[in-house]
Amino acid sequence: MADITREQVLAYLKQLPIDELEKLLAEVPSIDVGYPNGVRLDSMPIPIYGAMSTVSYNDFDHDVFLVEAGPNRVLCLKEVRTLMGISLSESKLIIDTVPQRLETRVPIDEARQIRSRFESIGAQVEIHLTEDGSRRD
Numbered sequence: 565m566a567d568i569t570r571e572q573v574l575a576y577l578k579q580l581p582i583d584e585l586e587k588l589l590a591e592v593p594s595i596d597v598g599y600p601n602g603v604r605l606d607s608m609p610i611p612i613y614g615a616m617s618t619v620s621y622n623d624f625d626h627d628v629f630l631v632e633a634g635p636n637r638v639l640c641l642k643e644v645r646t647l648m649g650i651s652l653s654e655s656k657l658i659i660d661t662v663p664q665r666l667e668t669r670v671p672i673d674e675a676r677q678i679r680s681r682f683e684s685i686g687a688q689v690e691i692h693l694t695e696d697g698s699r700r701d
Contacts, residue, residue: 582675582691625693626670626691626694627668627669628666628667628670628689629664630666631688631690632662634685634688636685641656641659643681644666679691
């Protein structure tokens, strides 16, 4: 078996979109560390993005990226303009040069609302954790 370093694992986890990270963590079984009935990873502090803390990934800020405008570029253009409050030419530039960051440092619930708005018109959006110090930027 190849030796995989902690840094390689952290680098991989940091680049994952939040949805894939959620799925990955959901697949990890309970870990018995001497506590009654074991301890699930989702109830443990998350050391992935910095020092141990009791903050869950839901409390982190998130960035929302437009990955693909989809088949209905006009509606996507309208959504970008509405969301960001920018001109038509700036919106077109964003759509033409994807992937582009649409929002920075928003809560996960807001990021998911933005994603659902864009996915409803056929666009593809990814949510990533924002790095603050040791988090992703």
